[in-house]
Amino acid sequence: MTTLTINDLHVSYGGVKALRGVSLRVEEGEMVALIGSNGAGKSTLLNALSNVVKRKSGEVIFEGTDTRGMSPYAVSRSGLLHVPEGRQVLSDMSVYENLQVGLIARGKRKTIYSLDHVYELFPVLEERRDQISGTLSGGQQQMLAIGRALMGGPHLLLLDEPSLGLSPLITDQVFDALKKLNAEGLTVLLVEQNAHRALEATSRAYVLDRGQISFEGASSELAGNKAVIDSYLGA
Amino acid sequence: MLTQQILNGLVSGSVYALFSLGFTLIFGVQKLLNFAHGATFMAGAFIAYYCTISGLPFVMAIGFSMLATGLIAILIDLIAFRTLRKRGNAEFPALVSSIGVDLILVSIAQQVSNTQVLNFPFGTFPIQFYDIFGLRISLLQIVILATVAVLVAALIFYLKKTTFGRQVRAVATNERAAALLGVNAQSVYLQTFFIAGALAGLAGVLIGLLFNSIQFLMGEPYMLRAFVVVVIGGLGSVQGAIIASLMLGVAQSLTVAYLPSGLTDAIIFGLLFLVLLVRPNGLFGDINAVAGGTRQ
């Protein structure tokens, strides 16, 4: 079953066309990468999926239903969970309280990841359960942001630049966790500027360039296409 | 006399706490100053007064008044804040529109009361005094202290330990992140306004009863004190607001008792500046809370 289908999505910000006819899809159980240079529209796309920004036209079909007109909170309650850029932990609440807030999105849907699951995945969160989250390191905050989204029972997890500002060692830990989650069946759409990491972790990938999809295909194929990497990602 | 004055101050301060908590809550969640809070407080006293004189038992009058002021506060949110919030950058316009709501409510009260000072009929609450270790304390003062203590404890429990309360704090910290986690900010706003309004309404009833005076302008001095409390306590901090309220009450009592009169306000604001010099974020405002507040 297809978890997410985007058809011809257009988004404008104050006259600037940020997305110009994007189409992509994510199948159930897949981990898909969306890569592209700074300003290509990657975060805009995720924000449009969670309805934080309004789309101008196009379809976003999540598990068979178009999310048009739904409030951001309603989108996340339906199981489409967005871990935003910069983590956005609830800084003056404790780790435990952040995870409890994460439960709200699950509502009455059945538990997919229990608190024990999350602690098992990121043991540091259990060690620091009573610490005020604003005082955690960047990597710990990223783990908390992911763990919090897992508490919400995601059918699709949107991740925006999880490696941003993290040391390579911590980035490894985060990506290992993501791979493990995907292996357990979690569907993920991963936005990354760090193309090599993203392509190594995923099976399929899209390249976004100035608001349009310029390439799509298997991640391994893309990783070997030096021309595409160089011209679109400047990496 | 010192202990008696401290008691007087604690009783007044506990009612300031009730008043200021709602104001702080709205500021904490929305980063907006609700100038109509004083009028909501006044409305609470008025509604309970008119219920009482039309024969409703006093306890029911209080309940009805809290319900009504809760709804008034929700109306304030819908009328004065919601549309402005949608267009963003609402601080200043919301300030002005809440002053507008305040003026409307005050004018209505003035018309209704014919500019007269009202008071609950004698015997609405039994006047009884106890002498405890040389302290003269009335039954009403005891009831007020107990009521405020219970409500404050309940509010803190609600904010810290319940799912609803966590949603309120999540919106206060980071509204967008909260929305991505499934928190319905609009419903949080309505809840906080309802709670703030009901607490203000109750504070109005208690003040009206304690000091035998219900008047259309009664909210103004309390608004002024709420500003002091919110700033000293740390913007948006609930514990800070409670402690600052009690401190303010006691400081006021003691300045009246021991210093030249007419200086009370000057001294209170002198204290305010002193606190801000030493702790610019207030006594209990921590950097995180402020950073969370400005991130929106």
Place this chain on the structure above:
Amino acid sequence: MKTQSLMLTATSAAAMMLAGASAHAEDYKAVILQSLTGGAAFIGKNVADGAVLAAEELNEQGFFGEGNKLVFSVEDDATDRTQTLSLITRLAADPATLMVMGPTSGSVALAGANVANEREFPVMTTTNSMEVLENGPWSFIMTQPASITMPFIADYTAETLGVETCAVIGVKDNEAYVALQRMYEDLITEAGVEIVSNDGVALADSDFSALATKVASSDQDCVFVGTPAAQGANIILQLKQAGLDPDTAILGHNAFASPTFIEKGGAAVEGVYLIGAWVPGGDNEFSSAFAENFEEKMGFPADEWNAMGYSGMQVVAHAIRDAAEAGNATREGVRDALGEQKDVPVVVGTHTYTLDEERVPFFGMKVLQVKDGEFTVAPE
């Protein structure tokens, strides 16, 4: 002197007959400009209510002569100087408006007097501030200065009650109240009474717990409370609840002479001494009729300010009629007539209202005491 006033009467009678014969209906236009809102609303609103009743009655009785009437409107100075200045400027621009009864009090009245003198436009302000009179010939005051009223209660304190020490509680944010309180302090100090404490409250305050505890726990023969009626009753209530010695004499000034005072104070204000220009319910035929008509119209009993407004309008009406009868129904004519009013029947004080050569009003005062929930004339 006597012949002169007889002649005046004769000429005015002739003028009235003339006016009647011509059957030419005249409208005399005046504006009641009072603080209907803002800090002085507790005075201004009440004065306006009393004045409106008086004007309606006078018109009904044909006071201004057959077919003539006083056309009046009520405006709000909002206890705000800027609003007052623009309103008086606007009213002065209408040549038909003869005078303004108002503005109400304090700096607002003084500001109003200022612009009125500039525009040569008569105003009778409610205040008793001599500054308004000193401002120029076009500005008048309606109430007796503290120098006339306060000796009544100060003498009673020092001479009749013979107290030695006194605590004073006043209003700190209203000039008129501050003036009354200062006068009282000076008078009793001169008479040998020691003032042991002096405190000010704000008009919007209701929490007097700290103040009450302080006064109740110190030692004095009398407490003077110089605040509006409802607030004063509340202060006295809180003083009694704080355990004030029941033998302490409690005194206040004319603001207490209001039914509100007894209603709000209940048993706590029994025995309180005060001065009143107005004896609630009235104390002669004219004032009793006013009390009855006022309560019937408004649904609540008249207080001192209602009675003052009613009395002030009597004076205004006499001045306008005198000016008209002298064939000079102009602003200048009304101004001159106002300054010359003698023995106008009013419902306050000793029932007649007179302006002296300095245009200072005099109508007397009574020392009252609360007994069994009513104002009675205090024992000598």
